[in-house]
Amino acid sequence: MPNTALPGENPRNVPDAAVAASSPAAGELTAEQQAAITELFASIDTVTEELGERFAAAGHELALVGGPVRDALIGRPVHDFDLTTDAVPQTVLRLVEGWADSVWTVGIDFGTVGLRKKGLQVEITTYRSESYRPKSRKPEVSYGTSLRGDLVRRDFTVNAMAVRLPGHAFTDPFGGLADLKAGLLRTPGRPQDSFTDDPLRIMRAVRFAAQLGFALAPEVAEAAAGMADRLSIVSAERVRDELVKLLLSPDPRRGIELMVDLGIADHVLPEVPRxxxxxxxxxxxxxxxxxxxxxxxxxxxxxxxxxxxxxxxxxxxxxxxxxxxxxxxxxxxxxxxxxxxxxxxxxxxxxxxxxxxxxxxxxxxxxxxxxxxxxxxxxxxxxxxxxxxxxxxxxxxxxxxxxxxxxxxxxxxxxxxxxxxxxxxxxxxxxxxxxxxxxxxxxxxIRPDLDGNEIQEILDVGPGPVIGKAWRFLLELRLENGPMGKEAAAAELRSWAERHGD
Structure with a gap:
């Protein structure tokens, strides 16, 4: 796969003025936020520090990125540990061989290697981007060479913050910390580019609004509304997974209303706006x-x-x-x-x-x-x-x-x-x-007072449609009268059979 970004370059080829406008200087962590980052690494420090040192010794970068950093900064529990690196997957496998307790490669085609060490499960993904051709349902993955280039391709600025390893240097090239404080969802670059790269991000926008209580920046809302039809190229399973996360969030109504107001629901749950x-x-x-x-x-x-x-x-x-x-x-x-x-x-x-x-x-x-x-x-x-x-x-x-x-x-x-x-x-x-x-x-x-075998014995018949009819008759009798006992049920069954000539 070709490298698509060099260190310090603009990987989208967006004019510098546009990048500058969408990439305010990183804010500084408050004492409380710094404590949250420190506490996050306290539980995983041995593993992540060892990993960081192994990658650094081999001349490669490694950073904790995205959701774990965001969640730690706003005080949410951190469950997933996503790392990113300039090392390609084959190099990652070589660096963790003999060190990790277990390794899996189910996501290697998308640049991801999973591993477990001392009970901690992490995923390491090569700097990358995903993009869709106009009618394709499968994204094309390209590798990059810089952390900044990887972060600019992330869905939203609040997910485009990282902590480098080893050393825990906080990296925020696109103002994610300020947006986190403002409760705002912006994209690192132009939202049109972001949603073209992966239209599912339109669903992720409304899901994060419901999950985190954030608002969509005006340009993000406008692009989501204008490009909602692009969701048709995303697999139903991926759309479903975002919808599930939205519905299980603290405020699903917020997400549903955004879906309807922006025309997204017309392509996902059209029955709702109707x-x-x-x-x-x-x-x-x-x-x-x-x-x-x-x-x-x-x-x-x-x-x-x-x-x-x-x-x-x-x-x-x-x-x-x-x-x-x-x-x-x-x-x-x-x-x-x-x-x-x-x-x-x-x-x-x-x-x-x-x-x-x-x-x-x-x-x-x-x-x-x-x-x-x-x-x-x-x-x-x-x-x-x-x-x-x-x-x-x-x-x-x-x-x-x-x-x-x-x-x-x-x-x-x-x-x-x-x-x-x-x-x-x-x-x-x-x-x-x-x-x-x-x-x-x-x-x-609730079941009838007699089972199928008992019905056959009382009526002296073998398996067949009459047994099902008799069972349903006894079930209705049971629902109407409550428990009857086998003797009374047998008498009713015989009477029923006589009436029906069976």
């Missing part, structure tokens, strides 16, 4: 888009109240639970607006979109199931459901029951306090009933 239904004085209804974002916020708040970890399935279901409304909207007399069966349509749409984004099959199925079930509770009324109806509700939700509880509660966004309180009391009631029945009957694993 929920922005027009509202007029004759046909009044809730803004479905704003409602869905509020449901997402409330689901996250309930997650925290209930001691749950950030839940991807729940958050996807909260965001997508009403995506079927635009397709099912109908206007009726008197200004009434209806969305009949939007939960069924929405479940199908959710599964189609998540499948297109290559989400795992269990995630697709679980989100679709929650969307399909999210209206079920609204038939509960004032608690007039029978125990059999409560059993069916719990059984249909199965292992998704806790998530369904949260989603259904979060779906209440009415400003009418009396109505909200009434809904909350009704859901408190159904949860208590489910808990009581669960203690009595193990609701999560």
């Amino acid at each position: 929920m922005r239904l027009e509202i007029d004085e004759h046909h009044r209804h809730k803004d479905v888009y704003e409602h869905s974002l509020t449901v997402l916020d409330q689901a996250i708040a309930l997650e925290r109240q209930r001691g749950m970890e950030p839940d991807l399935v729940l958050r996807l279901a909260a965001l997508l639970h009403d995506v079927g409304k635009p397709k099912t909207r109908a206007f009726e007399s008197g200004g009434r607006v209806t969305f009949h069966h939007h939960e069924v349509v929405g479940a199908s749409m959710s599964k189609s979109r998540l499948s297109a984004l290559r989400f795992p099959k269990d995630v697709v199925a679980d989100v679709g199931r929650l969307v399909a079930l999210h209206l079920r509770f609204h038939g509960y009324g004032k608690g007039e459901w029978t125990d059999s109806a409560v059993r069916r509700y719990a059984r249909d939700a199965g292992p998704l029951l806790e998530r369904l509880h949260v989603l259904t509660r979060a779906d209440c966004t009415t400003r009418n306090r009396r109505k909200a309180a009434s809904l909350a009391r009704a859901y408190d009631d159904i949860e208590r009933r489910i808990e009581r029945l669960a203690e009595e009957e193990e609701l999560n694993s």
Whole structure:
């Protein structure tokens, strides 16, 4: 692979004035930030110092770069240790041979060598850039020779800071420290160049906004909006991974709103901006888009109240639970607006979109199931459901029951306090009933009182369709009446068989 940058050169061939404008002088670390860097290296000092010395002795550079430096400076936990060097991967392998406890090369085609030493896992990547041809889905990787040249190709200035090894010299050629303090996402060079190099950075911009609470610099937002269609050349898996990180961030709403406002969602989750239904004085209804974002916020708040970890399935279901409304909207007399069966349509749409984004099959199925079930509770009324109806509700939700509880509660966004309180009391009631029945009957694993072998023996028949019909009959009986016991179930089965001539 050709070298594309020499020490001190501008690797993008951007005019010097433009580079100067986008590369303010590095700021100085505060005492607190310097302490954070010192503390970061205290836990990994032996390994990184030894590595730095090995590379320096061989005439090569080595630096901790990107996310670990950024996170240490803002007080976030550091989990990944990414190093960068001017040494090509074959040289890296030679330098760590016999020193590292283990080495892996799955990323070597992209210039990355992974290793483990004394329990610490690090990845060392040769100075590089990645770029896409106009219609290519795979980036082309080029090696460089200078740290500055590597940093200018990073996605954002807050990720373009480094700490050289050995010695821990802080390097910040593009003003990342100042942007970190300002909570601003800028690119080291022109954002158009950055997004051309890797269009996924458009998604990374909105993901970092949600994850770190940062704002996009005006020129970054403008370029993201103008180049959002470039996401079509990025693999669905890479886009999905950024979306997952966004949704599991502290403030997904911030990222989703940016995606919609900048037109990014049109290429990733087009169903979401389509929920922005027009509202007029004759046909009044809730803004479905704003409602869905509020449901997402409330689901996250309930997650925290209930001691749950950030839940991807729940958050996807909260965001997508009403995506079927635009397709099912109908206007009726008197200004009434209806969305009949939007939960069924929405479940199908959710599964189609998540499948297109290559989400795992269990995630697709679980989100679709929650969307399909999210209206079920609204038939509960004032608690007039029978125990059999409560059993069916719990059984249909199965292992998704806790998530369904949260989603259904979060779906209440009415400003009418009396109505909200009434809904909350009704859901408190159904949860208590489910808990009581669960203690009595193990609701999560409801089965008929007789299994398939017992059904065959009682009916004196072999395997076949009639066994499935009989099993479903006994399941409905079990849901309706609760546990019956084998003798009573056998009597009901014989009676059923006689009625059906089996």
